[in-house]
Amino acid sequence: MVKNSRVSPVVVMSNGRITICFPFVGNSFGGSHVSATKLILALDRNIYRSLVVLHVEDGPVASYLKEKGIPFLVAPVGAPPLVREQGRSTVAHMISMARFVSGAIPSLVTFLKRHNVDILHTNDGQIHAAWSIPAQIAGARHVWHHRADPEAFGVNYLAPVLSHHIVAVSRFAKPCKPICNVDGKFAVVHSPFDVPLKTSDRTSARSGLIQELGCREDTLLLGYFGSIVSRKRPVAFVEAVAAFKEQHPDVPVMGLLFGAPNLREPKYDGKVKQRVEELGIGDAIRLMGFRQPIEPYIHAVDALLVPAVREPFGRTLIEAMYLGTPVVATRDGGNPEAIEDGVNGILVPPDRPESFVEPIYKLRNDPKFRENIVKAAEERAYASYGVDVHVNKITDIYDRLLGGRKSDDLNSHARLSRTSLGR
Known part of the structure; x- marks a missing residue:
């Protein structure tokens, strides 16, 4: 087994299994890491060997992998340039990235060959x-897993030429202007x-959050998670809460933002706080920080609001559907692929915070409507978004890229099993 340490000169043998390499930068953590980790854990270890690689060995991704019991290696080169920061031109970032790639190629080729990598499965822009x-x-097949904007440069100009297969998390995320078909x-x-564990019933979860907040039991709890x-429009969430508070002053309401700034916009929470102050609703907004x-x-809030635009496919939206928390989301990005308006959730126009008010009020005051939404959402989540469904689709892609090697290995393992049982 690969240990959580620097790369050893000793080659890790695959014992006939198909080796899938999953490299990550490691300096920031998000939904893509959660999704990739679920795939890694679910792959059949009799057929696949997962080789997880980090450029940053002491960051949040390393901590998460250790928590999940997933070993990893440290990349033979340092971290790629950070995602383009505000104020830095796209051209400057591309030049910086090109210099890194040209210098890193020999070491990464050697690494891939040394570890007999059959498929390279990348999950974020820098790593792609x-x-x-x-x-x-190195002769490895490359799966480019796109989880971002359909207009992103890489998926339109690099992936069509350099990858063997492009996987997108939604129809919305398909490259919209690829350099070739x-x-x-x-x-x-x-x-x-995974089906989220309901560690307590909704009443208990809600009561615990009410107690933490120190607000009235009848307070309407609205959640933002991300x-x-x-792009995720936390300011619009604040404005939606303000609009609800203005139109329904008799209903106590609290808007809760669960999440933290990331490397792209490290000080964006300051803009959120500024907007809260401008609207004079400091008593109705709480920045709850990152929680795990x-x-x-999600189970405790009365409704999940998703004001994001151009969101390829949000994780918390589906998690809320599993947990029985109704969702009000923008009719944008990948949201309409998960939400059927008025059936298993509610869709509203993007960048119009006031449009959230009526759906929130209806969910609060029409128990039958809320019950129908929640029931349909749970049914859709269980039918469409399980780990098994995801793994089967991804391994079918692996199989096609390797010319049916997975099928051959399955037959081989079946024969070995029958022999060991004396059949």
């Missing part, structure tokens, strides 16, 4: 760009979701 060319040179090597595979970044596990808090 840094590892795709070495994969080509990608239909023959593109698939939509929704992110995997990074505090502009998050499921008890």
Whole structure:
């Protein structure tokens, strides 16, 4: 087994299994890491060997992997340049990234060959760009797992040429202006979701949160779950709470933002606080910070608000559906692929915070409507977003890329099992 230490000169043998390499930067943590980890843990170890690689060995991803019991290696080169920061031009970032890639290629090629990597499965922008060319040179098949904007440069100009297959988390996330046609090597595979553990019933979860907040029992609890970044529109969440408070002053309400800024916009929470102050609703907003596990808090709120725009496919939206928390989301990005308006959730126009008010009020005051929404959402979540569904689709892609090797290995293991049982 690979240990949580620096790369050893000793080659880790795959024992005939298919080796899938999952490299990550490791300096920030998000939903993509959760999804990739679920895949790694669910892969059949009789057939696949997962080789997890981090460029940053002491960051949040390393901590998460250790918590999950997943061993990893440290990459033979340092971390790629950070995602483009505000104020830095795209061209400058691309030049910086190109310099890194050109210098890193020999080391990464050697690494991939040493570990007999069959498939390289990348999950974020920096890693796609840094590892795709070495994969080509090393003879590994490359799966480019796209979890971002359909207009992203990499998935439109690099993936069509350098990857063997592009996986997107939603139809919305499909590259919209690819340099060449990608239909023959593109698939939509929704992110995997374990059925969240309901550690307590909703009443208990809600009471615990009410006690922490120190507010009235009848306070309407509205939740925002996600990074505090502009694309997810936390300011719009604050404005939606303010609009509700203005239109229904008799209803006590509390807007709770669970999450933290990330490397792209490290000070964006300041803009959120500024807007709260401008609207004069400091008594109705709480920045709760990053919390893990998050499921008890999603379970405790009365409604999940998703004001994000161009969100490829949000994890917390599906988790709320599993947990019986009704969702009000923008009709944008991948949200309409999960939410059927008025059936298993409610869709509202993007960038119109006041449009959240009526659906929230209806969910609060029409128990039958709320019950129907929750029931339909749970049924949709269980039917469509399980880990098994995700793993089967991904391993089918692996199988096709390797020319049916998975099927051959399955037959081989079946024969070995029958022999060992004396059949």
